Amino acid sequence: EAARMIILEKTPFQEEKLLDLLKKHTKLELQMRNDIYSTYHLYPPPELSEIKTTVVYPATEKHLQKYLRQEVHLIRETREDYENVTLPFIQSQSFSVQWVYNILEKKAEADRIVHENPDPRDGFVLVPDFKWNQNQLDDLYLIALAHRRDVKCLRDLTGEHLPLLRNIAREGTEAVTKRFGVPGSQLRIYLHYQPSYYHLHVHFTALGYDAPGSSVERAHLLADVIDNLATDSSYYQKRALTFALRADEPLFKKFQEAGR
Amino acid sequence: EAARMIILEKTPFQEEKLLDLLKKHTKLELQMRNDIYSTYHLYPPPELSEIKTTVVYPATEKHLQKYLRQEVHLIRETREDYENVTLPFIQSQSFSVQWVYNILEKKAEADRIVHENPDPRDGFVLVPDFKWNQNQLDDLYLIALAHRRDVKCLRDLTGEHLPLLRNIAREGTEAVTKRFGVPGSQLRIYLHYQPSYYHLHVHFTALGYDAPGSSVERAHLLADVIDNLATDSSYYQKRALTFALRADEPLFKKFQEAGR
Secondary structure (H helix, E strand, C coil), X not given: CCEEEEEEEECCCCHHHHHHHHHHCCXXXXXXXXXXXXXXXEECCXXXXXXXXXXXXXXXXXXXXXXXXXXXEEEEECHHHHHHHHHHHHHHHCCCCHHXXXXXXXXXXXXXXXXXXXXXXXXXXXXXXXXXXXXXXXXXXXXXXXXXXXXXXXXXCCHHHHHHHXXXXXXXXXXXXXXXXXXXXXXXXXXXXXXXXXXXXXXXXECCCCCCCCECCCXXXXXXXXXXXXXXXXXXXXXXXXXXXXXXXXXXXXHHHXXX | CCEEEEEEEECCXXXXXXXXXXXXXXXXXXXXEECCEXXXXXXXXXXXXXXXXXXXXXXXXXXXXHHCCCCEEEEEECHHHHHHHHHHHHHHHCCCCHHHHHHHCCCCCHHHCCEEECCCCCCEEEEECCCCCCCCCCCCEEEEEEXXXXXXXXXXXXXXXXXXXXXXXXXXXXXXXXXXXXXXXXXXEEEECCCCCCCCEEXXXXXXXXXXXXXXXXXXXXXXXXXXXXXCCCHHHHCCEEEEEECCXXXXXXXXXXXX
16 A cells, blocks of 8 residues: 655744734633743634645655654765765666656646746756745745756766856846845755755755755755866766765665675 | 833644644645645644744843844855955954863863864864753764964865864764764764854764754865865865855955955
8 A cells, every 4th residue: 555645844934924923813821921021822723824734645665764763874975986886876776757857848837937947958947846835935945957867966067067057056046036035145055965866956045044955964055066167077076975874775775785 | 112022933743633633624725736746735723733922021122132033145255355355354353262272271171171182283172062061962062173273264274284184083083982972974073164263173063963053054074175175285275165144244244345
């Protein structure tokens, strides 16, 4: 029987609804009073307490694993590790990125596209990430998906991809600023390594948002990636890269088997 | 008239109420469907969406400041920016690092030292960070302070400092593992740029701990720093570096005055 995964997330307050919240709440219970401080339980009406709900059906073991808490270890992956361990693993898995192709081909989410550069080599599509409900800018999160399908991840990038990366940086920023009013200086723009899916994509998140996956062991600023490639076209082909893996992930076992 | 401050906080889900949430919700609205993924808005009944409410009355200016959100902006600092804006600012401030010297000279916190390499050029002292109470390993946080006093920050590092950095990486990790039982693969070891004080230091935090300042716009993995310097001794002298500044910070004003 196929598993159905349900993800529930509380979302940030919407500023324009705060007054409603304080006026319309059905119940306010005093919990504690001390000097100038007092605490209450406030029970808001349903329309003011939306919960973001994501359903994955059918959900695979991999989907479930992603959300279970697990011991995490850092891997320092050399170029050789990538070729001998990571790449064969990626290829053996043949992860589906059909949902990405659906977006690129306008078969899904076409109405959600914020910006597109249609060039097949240096173009991309910018869409809000699943994780962002677009109700408030605090947790703004968009994804730029490259049109070309032959770049899996950061490791594949060379100087050849600079025009694409620069398009994403410049046009993506302009589009977010135009649509959402957030200036470039308040956008954290980065790639993940390892990514969660192997089709080149770039994350745009609000700088003030402590977005999952924005920490130094996973995120690589697009500006740094561009500068590194401009200085040395094979920078990401050669150098060691650090990432974290949960102990139950198949790739972690591959690294263990390889004696790392 | 006295100000009344009201703090609203959404609280984590209670596991034992999750089933109620899925059964009793009054409304479920489909937002988007793509392949095996779909997202919904769920509007729970009041008793399942408590909001923690704190009232401070009368509230002082100090109370208000603590909760006012400050705008934060990214700066992309070139080498020239560093020389023309950042460095003059650092020098004009003459920030005191007397507390660091006190530790290095055993005039303070001597009993807290976890490890020392006494070499004046390539040695360092490892101490628990102020922020860590050492009661639990979840938020483990230590700091390695270089003995030499002529290195302010990441910008100053060259190939000359590789022995020092490698000592910190190797001996620091060994010491943390020996004292606290945390293996190297579960340590996030990094420098800040900008740092909060201009005496070379390296952060050791538990990988599972979402430590403040561990995000990509501030943290630089020590392993990456070492590799970059080994490849190009002047890597950090030449390249642009990104960091975030609050709009009320003096250095931010300096960058504005410089027209950045």
